[in-house]
Amino acid sequence: xxxxxxxxxxxxxxxxxxxxxxxxxxxxxxxxxxxxxxxxxxxxxxxxxxxxxxxxxxxxxxxxxxxxxxxxxxxxxxxxxxxxxxxxxxxxxxxxxxxxxxxxxxxxxxxxxxxxxxxxxxxxxxxxxxxxxxxxxxxxxxxxxxxxxxxxxxxxxxxxxxxxxxxxxxxxxxxxxxxxxxxxxxxxxxxxxxxxxxxxxxxxxxxxxxxxxxxxxxxxxxxxxxx
Numbered sequence: 001x002x003x004x005x006x007x008x009x010x011x012x013x014x015x016x017x018x019x020x021x022x023x024x025x026x027x028x029x030x031x032x033x034x035x036x037x038x039x040x041x042x043x044x045x046x047x048x049x050x051x052x053x054x055x056x057x058x059x060x061x062x063x064x065x066x067x068x069x070x071x072x073x074x075x076x077x078x079x080x081x082x083x084x085x086x087x088x089x090x091x092x093x094x095x096x097x098x099x100x101x102x103x104x105x106x107x108x109x110x111x112x113x114x115x116x117x118x119x120x121x122x123x124x125x126x127x128x129x130x131x132x133x134x135x136x137x138x139x140x141x142x143x144x145x146x147x148x149x150x151x152x153x154x155x156x157x158x159x160x161x162x163x164x165x166x167x168x169x170x171x172x173x174x175x176x177x178x179x180x181x182x183x184x185x186x187x188x189x190x191x192x193x194x195x196x197x198x199x200x201x202x203x204x205x206x207x208x209x210x211x212x213x214x215x216x217x218x219x220x221x222x223x224x225x226x227x
Contacts, residue, residue: 001163001189003032011132011160015065015096016139022155024050025111027058027144031120034140034159035129035189041120044144044155046111053112056146058119059105062127064196065098065137066175098139101196102127108144128193128200130161135180136173136198163187165217168210170203183209183224185217 007016024047031041044056102124108117128138143156165185173180176197183205192201211220 001161001187003034004160004162005029005032005157007158007160008162013094014132014137015094015098016158016160017141017156019158020143020154020156022144022146022153023047024052024146024153025056025144025155027142027155027157028116029142029157029159032159033123034161036123036125036127038123039120040123040142040159041118042142043116043118044108044111045116046114050111051113052146052148053110054146054148055110056108056117056144057105058108059103059141059143059145060121060123061100061141061143062102062123062195063098063100063139063141064128064198065096065139066177066198067135068095068097069135069177096137099196111146128195129189129191130159131190131193131200132160133171133173133200134182134184135177136175136200138193138195138198138200161189163189165190168205168217168220170205170209172199172201172203174199174201185220 005019007018025044026047027042028045029042031039033039040060104121106119108119111117130140131138140159141156142159143154146153165187167186169184169186171182171184186202
């Protein structure tokens with residue numbers, strides 16, 4: 001499993017806020033476990049000429065996001081092909097809507113005499129794992145904000161999970177617009193999740209939808225796209 005703090009090319013145009021960098025400080029994560037029961041541990045580090053007596057507030061945020069899909073797909077409950085995601089992307093830049101479902105803020109002090117300030121946070125178990133689906137996503141961010149007399153400085157990073165998807169499943173994604181059943185694959189850590197107006201669940205595939213022997217997610221995608 002890999003945890004990313006930048007938006008990779010394959011997740012472009014999904015409405016994920018990219019990293020934001022402050023003039024006087026940066027966020028450094030030592031531990032990043034963006035799921036219920038996980039932890040964030042790290043520091044806010046002072047950059048050159050970033051000394052200030054203004055306090056810093058670190059926030060840990062989780063949001064539920066959903067795709068504003070084409071009208072012809074709204075509310076459909078049929079089983080969709082693994083190629084659906086690519087079909088949706090070919091229609092232009094998609095629009096993603098979102099709702100914040102959790103935020104926790106910590107005052108960690110000021111970078112007046114210190115070069116860095118530490119923070120740690122344990123995520124409540126009820127909250128979802130970082131996940132990017134076809135119609136639904138759960139997204140984590142860590143941000144640090146410092147308010148001065150004249151301006152507000154903010155540093156912010158997304159915390160995304162990337163890991164091999166090795167188990168073929170039916171993935172059910174539900175948003176305020178409808179519910180969809182997709183032929184997909186899941187990673188070992190993927191679990192049924194719900195937050196705000198969105199939910200994700202998994203079921204076993206029917207025998208006729210099982211991949212061919214030796215197929216991976218990528219090879220199944222190529223076969224179904226060609227067929």
